[in-house]
Amino acid sequence: MHNKSVAELSRELESGKISSVELAQQFLDRIEQEDGKYNSFITVTEDQALADAKAADELRAAGNATPWTGIPFAHKDIFCTNGVRTTCGSKMLENFVPPYNATVTENFRKAGAVCLGKTNMDEFAMGSSNESSHFGPVTNPWGMKRVPGGSSGGSATAVAARLVPAATATDTGGSIRQPAALCGVTGLKPTYGRVSRYGMIAFASSLDQGGTMARTAEDNALMLNVMAGFDPKDSTSLDREVPDYTATLNEPLKGLRIGLPKEYFSDQLSPAMEEQVRAAVKEYEKLGATVKEVSLPNAKLAIAAYYVIAPAEASANLSRFDGVRYGYRCEDPKDLMDLYTRTRAEGFGTEVKRRILVGTYALSAGYFDAYYLKAQKVRRLIQQDFINAFKDVDVLMSPTTPSPAFIQGEKTSDPVTMYLEDVFTIAINLAGIPAMSVPAGFIDGLPVGLQIIGDYFSEARLLNAAHQFQQVTDWHQREPQ
Amino acid sequence: MTISREDIEKVAVLARIRVDDEQVSALETDLGNILDLVDQLSAADTDAVEPMAHPLNAVQRLRPDEVTETNQREAFQAIAPATENGLYLVPRVIE
Numbered sequence: 007m008h009n010k011s012v013a014e015l016s017r018e019l020e021s022g023k024i025s026s027v028e029l030a031q032q033f034l035d036r037i038e039q040e041d042g043k044y045n046s047f048i049t050v051t052e053d054q055a056l057a058d059a060k061a062a063d064e065l066r067a068a069g070n071a072t073p074w075t076g077i078p079f080a081h082k083d084i085f086c087t088n089g090v091r092t093t094c095g096s097k098m099l100e101n102f103v104p105p106y107n108a109t110v111t112e113n114f115r116k117a118g119a120v121c122l123g124k125t126n127m128d129e130f131a132m133g134s135s136n137e138s139s140h141f142g143p144v145t146n147p148w149g150m151k152r153v154p155g156g157s158s159g160g161s162a163t164a165v166a167a168r169l170v171p172a173a174t175a176t177d178t179g180g181s182i183r184q185p186a187a188l189c190g191v192t193g194l195k196p197t198y199g200r201v202s203r204y205g206m207i208a209f210a211s212s213l214d215q216g217g218t219m220a221r222t223a224e225d226n227a228l229m230l231n232v233m234a235g236f237d238p239k240d241s242t243s244l245d246r247e248v249p250d251y252t253a254t255l256n257e258p259l260k261g262l263r264i265g266l267p268k269e270y271f272s273d274q275l276s277p278a279m280e281e282q283v284r285a286a287v288k289e290y291e292k293l294g295a296t297v298k299e300v301s302l303p304n305a306k307l308a309i310a311a312y313y314v315i316a317p318a319e320a321s322a323n324l325s326r327f328d329g330v331r332y333g334y335r336c337e338d339p340k341d342l343m344d345l346y347t348r349t350r351a352e353g354f355g356t357e358v359k360r361r362i363l364v365g366t367y368a369l370s371a372g373y374f375d376a377y378y379l380k381a382q383k384v385r386r387l388i389q390q391d392f393i394n395a396f397k398d399v400d401v402l403m404s405p406t407t408p409s410p411a412f413i414q415g416e417k418t419s420d421p422v423t424m425y426l427e428d429v430f431t432i433a434i435n436l437a438g439i440p441a442m443s444v445p446a447g448f449i450d451g452l453p454v455g456l457q458i459i460g461d462y463f464s465e466a467r468l469l470n471a472a473h474q475f476q477q478v479t480d481w482h483q484r485e486p487q
Numbered sequence: 488m489t490i491s492r493e494d495i496e497k498v499a500v501l502a503r504i505r506v507d508d509e510q511v512s513a514l515e516t517d518l519g520n521i522l523d524l525v526d527q528l529s530a531a532d533t534d535a536v537e538p539m540a541h542p543l544n545a546v547q548r549l550r551p552d553e554v555t556e557t558n559q560r561e562a563f564q565a566i567a568p569a570t571e572n573g574l575y576l577v578p579r580v581i582e
Contacts (some may be wrong), residue, residue, distance in 0.1 A: 104566075105559065105563065105565070199542075212540065212541060212542070241547065241548055242541075242545070244543065306527070307527060307530075307531055309524065310524055310525050310526075310528045313521060314525055314528070321502060325503075330567070330575050332567055334568075339578050340578065341579075344578070345577060345578055346503040347499075348505055350502075350503055350504045350505070351504050351505040351506070359506075360514070360517055360521075362502050362504060363495070363498050363499065363502055363504065363518060364521055364522075366498050366501050366502040367494070367518070368525075370498065376529075377528075380529070380531075380533060381525075382538035382539050382540060383533035383536040383537070383539070384531050384536075386533075386536050386537055386538065386539035387531065387533070387536060389542065420520075422520045422524050425524070437542060438542020439542075462542075
């Protein structure tokens with residue numbers, strides 16, 4: 007059963023071939039047997055999962071099942087879960103048990119899904135390799151010395167290793183698409199505001215977006231059907247109709263106009279990677295799509311703008327971790343300043359402290375205009391590039407990452423080198439548009455991702471394009487040995 | 488771009504994060520490299536560009552000024568590091 011997709015498992019449950027309790031137990035057994043190698047889970051909620059699975063079986067017996075009733079999955083440990091500890095990969099929240107559910111968590115609960123636990127992640131979602139978690143690094147199942155990508159690397163690994171068929175994830179600068187690419191799974195970052203951020207621990211509020219991770223585009227569509235929608239509890243949530251994302255998966259791609267941004271096929275891309283991506287684009291041409299080169303002239307400034315805006319917002323968001331109301335507190339503080347400064351020095355890891363300091367510097371008197379305001383203006387230029395591009399094409403395609411999964415420890419000593427891992431993904435977050443990563447080949451046994459980028463609220467089109475590609479290729483079906 | 492020890496110490500105070508001498512040295516290099524990366528922004532001509540704070544130009548949504556949340560003080564204080572009589576405890580500020 008562990009090799010089946012969410013859609014297939016849903017049919018198995020519907021047919022009565024297996025019960026929700028049996029299914030949950032099978033996956034829990036796999037996590038117990040296999041996850042010692044990967045460290046993809048921070049918390050496994052066995053008792054709660056089996057109780058939820060029993061309730062799902064009862065719901066189905068009463069004739070009230072949804073496509074998600076009894077489906078096992080996992081939440082990235084950034085989504086608050088009522089009564090279940092939510093760490094965000096940090097010592098600061100090592101023992102934090104939220105008294106409420108995130109809206110995303112609540113939506114899956116209402117749909118009858120069975121959460122098996124919380125997946126590992128870079129601390130406060132800061133990182134591109136999943137090496138900054140307080141709970142230790144995650145290992146890529148395609149290469150045991152390699153990183154799974156970050157920050158949703160726990161979710162990507164859990165899906166790739168068949169420990170769960172699907173997992174939630176979040177993406178601030180590429181944290182869904184990059185680990186999805188490096189682990190050979192399919193991940194979607196929706197349009198900013200499409201999925202509620204309520205109860206999703208904030209890193210950079212104007213960039214963070216919850217999304218989906220599973221093996222197939224169809225499963226991503228099933229996930230987005232549960233996650234997307236207006237939430238009055240989130241002031242950044244958009245009140246806009248949500249389509250059935252599974253309804254258009256089978257539409258033909260004849261006439262689809264694909265743009266290839268020339269800046270994303272430059273000398274920073276290895277020939278092997280370019281070959282894989284261009285081969286994937288050829289498949290689209292066989293399906294009836296047309297391809298043309300487009301330009302995103304300000305793309306080269308995306309990383310610089312991001313590393314002002316994201317740390318600036320992080321420095322404000324993470325000011326709440328002061329040792330007073332929840333989370334870690336240092337021992338025997340001698341005064342209030344000592345409480346704040348030691349709590350934060352001891353509770354945060356190196357990368358988080360580095361970004362808070364950069365953000366505080368960028369926002370401080372004398373530097374605001376030169377850094378923060380300038381970055382917000384460049385952000386507008388980057389957005390305008392995408393708006394111009396989508397006048398001529400329906401989607402853009404590019405590699406998701408500059409290279410396949412790198413070796414653990416290879417980039418941890420140089421933050422700037424690590425930041426460049428998100429060179430193809432960051433501009434999408436700055437603009438707030440949706441994008442996916444779809445498995446599109448292998449280099450030396452390591453997965454390669456194709457990034458499909460769409461205009462605002464074009465998730466259905468992206469999922470359709472990804473699904474059709476997965477009907478004629480089998481990269482997404484490959485399993486790590 | 489270089490960032491001085493004094494700058495780092497000043498920013499650490501603003502950010503309420505204690506840093507020791509050894510960390511300041513490492514941060515000088517790391518933050519300097521990050522600011523070098525960020526300095527690429529200065530090459531962009533943005534004189535006539537409006538800053539972008541929200542991707543969809545959304546405006547702040549308002550709701551009626553009514554109490555909608557129930558009091559959950561006990562639930563919230565149950566996860567606090569230190570409380571007493573319904574109050575959060577912190578070190579004494581005024582002697």
